[in-house]
Amino acid sequence: MNMTKHCILAAVALTAMSGTAHAAISLVDVEPGSAVYEGPVPIYDFDVNTPPTTDGVVKTGSSANGAQPLGSTGNYYSVGPSTNSPGEVDLSGFAGPIGQISFIWGSVDTYNTLSFLDSMGGVLASFTGSDIISSDFGNQVLPGSNPVVFFGFTGSDAPNVAGMRLSSTQEAFEIDNIAVEAAVPEPGTWLMLLLGFGIVGAMMRRGRKGPQEVRVRYAF
Known part of the structure; x- marks a missing residue:
């Protein structure tokens, strides 16, 4: 025995x-956005399904504290100084380890920072707007400035990802249509x-x- x-x-x-x-968290792909969303089917669209959030604001349309991302047709999530940046999106409700996350990153700016968090709020990895695109920052209509971004998780990071933190020192950091795929061993x-x-x-x-x-x- x-x-x-x-x-x-x-x-x-x-x-x-x-x-x-x-173990790794990496930027897998950046696809130009479109007026009609063509990315993966989202589990969180901030209309029918909205994940738990801390600070930031769920809103629609464009105003001083957020611009509607290209391809977003309803509500979206926006974070900036006027909405208590940083804001957090809780992904712990997803059943099983996460293998990939994608979403619309609206009008990417250099002062946007995305961090992936574990269940204790610890930062696993961070990416800035400069990691996503290299020009046309802040443009609200160009497909390349409103991409669908894909992040992959392997090894021990897959079961540890529990949320995202969005930080922006200026107005604003907007996302929509979060799609999540389960990890494959x-x-x-x-x-x-x-x-x-x-x-x-x-x-x-x-x-x-x-x-x-x-x-x-x-x-x-």
Whole structure:
């Protein structure tokens, strides 16, 4: 039984090491926006479904504290000095580890900062507007300045992502149509799991056989 426990612990440790070694949060793609939204189906559109938020404002239309992102047809989320920047979007209600998040980033500005948070509010990774585009900052009508951005999560970061923090030192940082996809286990993780269960199964079968009979013959 002790040997079986050791095998289980070893398999779990190997799996954890495999995930941690490849942990990363990265900007996967930036696609130009469009007047008619063409990105992934959102789970949070701030109309029918709105995630829990802290500070910032859910609004519609354009005003001094936010411009409607290109492709957004209803409510959107805006953060700036007049709406208690930074604001946070809670994603902990999504069932299972997150593999990818996408959303419309409206009129990208250099003073916009996006941070991904863990369940304790710790920052896992941050990106600024300069990481998203290189020109035409703040333009409210150009597709390239209102892109659909895609962020990917691998390894141990996938189950740790629990929210986003939006910061903006000027008016404003606007997002809409948040789409979330579940994480797919990496090949290394599957391999470690299969190896661990195989070892445990072999040890259990061996244990069921019981002690082997030993016969001794004496020569006279």
